[in-house]
Amino acid sequence: MPEITYREALKRALREEMQRDPTVVIWGEDVVAYAGGGAYGVTAGLAKEFPGRVRDTPIAEEAIVGVGLGAAMGGLRPVCEIMTVNFTLVAWDQIVNHVAKQSHMFNGQIKVPMVIRTPNGHGRTAATHSQNFDAWFASIPSLKVVAPATPYDAKGLLKTAIRDDDPVIFLEHLQLYSTRGEVPDEEYLIPIGEADYKRRGKDLSIITWGRMTIESLKAARILAEEGIDVEIVDLRTLRPLDVPTILESVRKTNRAIVVEEGWRTGGLGAEIAATIQEQAFNYLDAPVARVAGLEVPMPYARNLERATIPFAEDVVEAARAMMRNEY
Amino acid sequence: MPTNITMPQMGFDMTEGTIAAWLKKEGDMVTRGEPIAEIETDKTTIQIEAFASGVLRKIIAQPGQRVPVGEVIAIIAEPGENLEESTPAPPAQAQGTSAPASQPPTAALNAPVIASGTVVEGADRIIATPVARRIAQEHGIDLRLVKGSGPEGRITKADVEAFLATMQKPTLAVSAPAPEPAPAPASVAPTPIVPPQPVPAPAPSGVPGAKQPLTRMRQTIAARMVASKQQVPHFYITVSVEMDAALALREQINAALKSEGVKVSINDMVIRAAALALRRFPNLNASFAGDGIQQHSSVNIGVAVSVPDGLVTVTVRDADTKSLKQISQEMVALAARAREGKMLPSDYGGQTFTISNLGMYGVDNFLAIVNQPDAAILAVATAQPMPVVREGQIVIRTMMNMTLSGDHRVTDGAEAAQFLNEVKRLLENPWGLVL
Secondary structure (H helix, E strand, O other): OOEEEHHHHHHHHHHHHHHHOOOEEEEEOOOOOHHHOOOOOOOOOHHHHOOOOEEEOOOOHHHHHHHHHHHHHHOOEEEEEOOOHHHHHHHHHHHHHHHOOHHHHOOOOOOOOOEEEEEEOOOOOOHHHOOOOHHHHHOOOOOEEEOOOOHHHHHHHHHHHHHOOOOEEEEEEOOOOOOEEEOOOOOOOOOOOOOEEEEOOOOEEEEEOOHHHHHHHHHHHHHHHOOOOEEEEEOOEEEOOOHHHHHHHHHHHOOEEEEEEEEOOOOHHHHHHHHHHHHOHHHOOOOOEEEEEOOOOOOOOHHHHHHHOOOHHHHHHHHHHHHOOOO | OOEEEEOOOOOOOOOEEEEEEEOOOOOOEEOOOOEEEEEEOOOOEEEEEOOOOEEEEEEOOOOOOEEEOOOEEEEEEOOOOOOOOOOOOOOOOOOOOOOOOOOOOOOHHHOOEEOOOOOOOOOOOOOEOHHHHHHHHHOOOOHHHOOOOOHHHOEOHHHHHHHHHHHHOOOHHHHOOOOOOOOOOOOEOOOOOOOOOOOOOOOOOOOOOOOOOOOHHHHHHHHHHHHHHHHOOEEEEEEEEEOHHHHHHHHHHHHHOHHHOOOOOHHHHHHHHHHHHHHHOHHHOEEEOOOOEEEOOOOOEEEEEEEOOEEEEEEEOOHHHOOHHHHHHHHHHHHHHHHOOOOOHHHEOOOOEEEEEOHHHOOOOOOOEOOOOOOEEEEEOOOEEEEEEEOOEEEEEEEEEEEEEEEOOOOOHHHHHHHHHHHHHHHHOOHHHHO
């Protein structure tokens, strides 16, 4: 199977869906002009392939989302790109109060088939441009939130998100765009709401998503050499959570570590840990542990940035401690 | 601080208990350790002791009321202490609403201590992971027998599984070639009662070996044995019993009962003999009770049974009214449940006298530690051929030494010697055991 980048997988998903459905359009800052297509090159070349359907917008995220919402209500399937997740903050009213609620407030007579693509994460981009808001989005009823870790999942989930009649927040990651993985040429879809076992193991369950899935896989290789056999549940979708798969894994291994890149307080890890103890209490052999980012505004200095974000070694340390019964 | 007395849990499957009677009235002074109420469970009736000294200020659960485990049933306060703000609501009726009544945070810590020879979960919380508890429950394992390897001695799944594995292997006591199918015995006969207290250990010299953490059972045995040796002035009397007649009778009995699968042991005969003798010596079927000697109306014989990592005392209740066959059948079942960690609340506690039998280990004699609150314990050694003098001649007889350890606060050497000779007489003239 050919290996392609996460970036290329996203572009293929967009291209295939635009070919398939003429109502699919792409709007965002610099999706046409900059670097040949989007700040991270995801839409490069699509404007030429689909004249008039890929448009640069003003630097006005509230407007990008608001126009996308109106277009979705009117019959298009817009894919709005917000350059980074940090800029969704100015569109938060549109997303939370309007995009998420239209269908419910009009008794389902209105559909909002739109996708908001935006990257989480860091990359020497300092405090205001290095954040993870996955837990915030995942807390909002009637939004769907996906956060794929691999090129394969990114492509399959983006195609499904575009075809979905509900609004989908599609969380990419700055550090994943250039990662590579196998993606088949033939078409496939990945359902929203299904987690994926990225590794089967018996000793403890690592529940994670996005970039931390990749770090956890690295950790698993180190731990395997020490005889610790971890299972990795990649959530892929953050709302709705695939609780049955989380529970299935924890019931098997009796131990769980939730690994997330964002801040610990109020993180999705807290929600998952609470769910596990509510629904699998009798299967736990240790408290559910969390690996998360440090609760500070992201420093700019490279060494400090690295100290702030969890990496594979943090997962390894947590797993070792759990297997030593230190939790 | 007022102390809440809560419904204790006696055995892992107990969810509620019934107040049988209050032994104290509201306003009575109580001292720590004093029995204050009788609790009935599905299986037994047991006295609970005050966990603190003070005034029994409030009785919350009335006689006949069924109360869930952990609910407050009474409050003990300092004389003159104001209860207004801390009085909890009456406990939820066990069969009533499923929502448990709110419970003051101190309740769990202040669970009462069971009066005699039993184990209380509430008084000394077992730390175990949820999955460890679930597996233990599925296999009927008593978590008090399991050593925890986690933080603060937390029992993990691996600990329970390791325990299960050892249970499935025959234990030393079971597999040792034994001349007697007597219960696996031990030199002391406690079941846990008192929350463990730290016991100072002498500083070791040289290179230390591995230090094994104490199991809950070991902690309890340690605490109880130290308490008994510190509080009970022990004295010891040994007699030698000629067992040939008893062994011959036992052979006849067992031949007769073979089709029923009953096999009476020497220990069963000792239990029966001791029970009958205690009827004649009620002062030895008694407990030291501070300002008096409490004689017991029932003769309940405790028998030490060795289990993985320690020992427990099982109780043959009303042993003086039971036949050898009944005693034998009961002991087989009690010892099996004890070794498998599946004891029922009625299997232990409430003994009035204890027997410890090391007969299967080829011991000549040994001295046991009194199993409080009993007045005495009988240590039974191996029956073995010995040269003895009969009518001026040296002859070979099967002799068995028995040593009684007595609580000198309750009884004296002369009385204990007479009692011991009555046991000896019954064993040497064994028809008295069956007639």
